[in-house]
Amino acid sequence: MAKMSLDDxxxxxxxxxxxxxxxxxxxxxxxxxxxxxxxGIAAGAKNTLSAFLAELEQHGLTNVSLRQTGSLGLDHAEPxxxxxxxxxxxxxxxxxxxxxxxxxxRSHIMNKTLVDEHVFDRxxxxxxxxxxx
Amino acid sequence: MHASLADLLLDLVHNAVNAxxxxxxxxxxERDGVLDIExxxxxxxxxxxxxxxxxxxxxxxxxxHPTRKVGLGLPFLVQTADSVGGEFRLDSEPGRGxxxxxxxxxxxxxxPAQGDVCECxxxxxxxxxxxxxxxxxVGIDDGYTLRxxxxxxxxxxxxxxxxLRLLIAYIRSQEEAVWQR
Numbered sequence: 001m002a003k004m005s006l007d008d009x010x011x012x013x014x015x016x017x018x019x020x021x022x023x024x025x026x027x028x029x030x031x032x033x034x035x036x037x038x039x040g041i042a043a044g045a046k047n048t049l050s051a052f053l054a055e056l057e058q059h060g061l062t063n064v065s066l067r068q069t070g071s072l073g074l075d076h077a078e079p080x081x082x083x084x085x086x087x088x089x090x091x092x093x094x095x096x097x098x099x100x101x102x103x104x105x106r107s108h109i110m111n112k113t114l115v116d117e118h119v120f121d122r123x124x125x126x127x128x129x130x131x132x133x
Numbered sequence: 134m135h136a137s138l139a140d141l142l143l144d145l146v147h148n149a150v151n152a153x154x155x156x157x158x159x160x161x162x163e164r165d166g167v168l169d170i171e172x173x174x175x176x177x178x179x180x181x182x183x184x185x186x187x188x189x190x191x192x193x194x195x196x197x198h199p200t201r202k203v204g205l206g207l208p209f210l211v212q213t214a215d216s217v218g219g220e221f222r223l224d225s226e227p228g229r230g231x232x233x234x235x236x237x238x239x240x241x242x243x244x245p246a247q248g249d250v251c252e253c254x255x256x257x258x259x260x261x262x263x264x265x266x267x268x269x270x271v272g273i274d275d276g277y278t279l280r281x282x283x284x285x286x287x288x289x290x291x292x293x294x295x296x297l298r299l300l301i302a303y304i305r306s307q308e309e310a311v312w313q314r
Contacts, residue, residue, distance in 0.1 A: 001302075001305065001306045001309055002306065003306050003307060003309070003310035004302075004303050004306040004307070006283055006284075006286075006287045007287075008303075009284075009287045009288060009299060009300075009303045010286075010287040010288075012299055012302075013287060013288050013289065013295075013296065013299055016295055016299065028293075036143065036147050036256075037147065038144050038147075038206040038209070041135060041140045041143055041144050041147075042134060042135050042136075042140070042209075044136070046139070046140060046143060046252070046253070046256065049256060050252060052294075053294050053297060053298060056294045057294065057295075057298060061294075062294075062295065064294060065290075065292045065293065066292055066293075066294050066297060067261050067292050068147075068256065068259065068260055068261055069261060070147055070150070070151055
């Protein structure tokens with residue numbers, strides 16, 4: 001690969017934007033937040049982040065923001081990932097290996113179905129709120 | 134324990150984020166058989182007493198998670214340096230920031246793998262929040278500098294997966310140029 005300049009990078013970005021008709025950051029409707037504290041990184045959170053990157057590309061999903069945060073406080077369940085999107089409860093998934101990251105993209109984000117066996121926090125409150133309404 | 138030196142670096146960068154740094158400087162230099170990794174930030178900094186306690190695995194400031202009883206980031210770094218006869222350094226002052234680094238012999242049999250440095254640099258540049266991140270990569274004869282502000286200007290939002298993929302490709306091209314000389 002030839003060494004790229006910042007202008008090359010800008011041109012590639014513009015081309016990709018045109019190809020994908022990408023929306024800007026304000027229009028992102030899904031947030032994937034990967035816990036990158038010490039315990040998360042030690043458990044493989046960097047590989048999880050890379051797996052999300054590859055899976056989103058594979059499915060051509062452009063409305064997703066891929067964010068990093070510190071520890072989510074569930075050290076026993078690292079790597080942990082929070083997913084926020086419309087029409088779904090905000091969920092913290094645990095033990096998110098690269099394989100599970102793929103399941104989250106396909107099941108939670110694309111089919112709006114929880115990946116039950118990896119849910120570690122949050123959905124109960126949201127579901128209760130919905131039932132009470 | 135972290136699987137690679139790249140993981141250790143990413144951990145240090147997130148420590149700087151937690152310290153509310155506005156600017157984070159990273160240096161990854163490999164010369165004369167020594168790998169020098171350093172992260173400098175202008176965050177909250179630590180007193181001398183806190184610096185000593187931060188090297189214990191059974192200390193954490195408890196700010197983010199009050200019930201947590203361990204803090205392993207810096208102890209992992211110290212352990213890595215100790216295991217290969219390297220050097221660990223820590224310089225910090227409240228209100229001024231922190232500089233933490235290690236010098237490691239690259240040919241030591243027990244040195245962890247460097248890991249995917251390009252990916253690690255990209256993730257360090259894309260940490261959430263408005264702050265400048267500057268990464269200086271120094272090779273044997275050449276090197277390159279990555280500035281988040283310049284890259285955001287070229288790519289836009291670095292939390293966009295497409296931007297992040299392009300950023301990784303860009304860093305790989307810089308890295309290959311360093312090693313082709």
